[in-house]
Amino acid sequence: MANKDWSFGFNYTDGWSRLRNHPQNKTQQPRQIIVGGSEHWHFGYNYTDWAIKNAPFYINDTLVFKYDAPNASSFPHSVYMFKNFGSFLKCDIKNAKMVANPTQGVGKGFKFVLKKWQPHYFACGERNGFHCNNGTMKFAVMPMLRPFWQWP
Numbered sequence: 810m811a812n813k814d815w816s817f818g819f820n821y822t823d824g825w826s827r828l829r830n831h832p833q834n835k836t837q838q839p840r841q842i843i844v845g846g847s848e849h850w851h852f853g854y855n856y857t858d859w860a861i862k863n864a865p866f867y868i869n870d871t872l873v874f875k876y877d878a879p880n881a882s883s884f885p886h887s888v889y890m891f892k893n894f895g896s897f898l899k900c901d902i903k904n905a906k907m908v909a910n911p912t913q914g915v916g917k918g919f920k921f922v923l924k925k926w927q928p929h930y931f932a933c934g935e936r937n938g939f940h941c942n943n944g945t946m947k948f949a950v951m952p953m954l955r956p957f958w959q960w961p
Contacts, residue, residue, distance in 0.1 A: 837955055839869040843918070844948075850876040850886055850914060850933070852940055856948035867955040868923055872931075874909055875918035885911035886946070888919060889934035897930035897949060900941035907934060923952040 842863065848854045866872075879885035888909035891897040896904050909919035923929060932947035933940035940946040 839867065839871065839922075839955075841871045841873055841920070842866070843873045843875060844931075845875075849918075850874045850888070850946070852884065852886070852933075852943075853945055855945050856931075857945075860948040860950055864950070866923060866950045866952045868926055868952045869955070870923050870952065872921045872923065872950075873918040874914045874921070876911075876914035878915045879911050884940075885935050886914060886933045886940065887911050887935055888914070888921070889932050889941075891930035891932065894928065894930065894949075897932070897947065900932060900938040900947065902932075902934045902938040902941070905932070905934060911935070923950065926952060926954065 844850055845854055845856060845859055846863075848859075860866075874888050876886040877883055887907055889902060889905040890908050891901070891905045895901075908921060913919040921931075928949055928951045930947070930949045932938075
């Protein structure tokens with residue numbers, strides 16, 4: 810019993826007690842995030858920068874795409890989703906799926922829930938991908954698992 814106090818600086822119950830007794834973060838509910846913030850979804854705004862500044866995104870967060878109805882003074886917009894990064898980089902609209910047409914972003918906007926833990930690639934597909942190809946009306950998000958507790 811001469812070595813009964815050897816602990817090498819570890820308290821084996823300390824880590825588990827921290828997890829078990831850590832306060833739950835009740836405010837970590839899914840968010841509704843307006844794509845582009847007050848800029849909404851329009852030509853000429855850098856959505857990749859917007860996505861980086863508004864990260865992290867979490868599973869079950871909702872992206873809200875708001876854009877003007879097509880009219881004589883503006884070009885219509887839509888929302889396409891790409892299957893992979895290569896199609897996204899090339900703005901290959903032919904291999905993308907339209908998830909919102911030019912009228913679905915009017916009013917309260919089109920809502921897309923991030924349900925899967927995978928990259929999501931979005932772009933405007935109007936004018937045969939011109940809005941995507943110019944580099945501004947596209948962005949990618951990788952939703953994360955929401956933490957169970959609030960980080961210190």
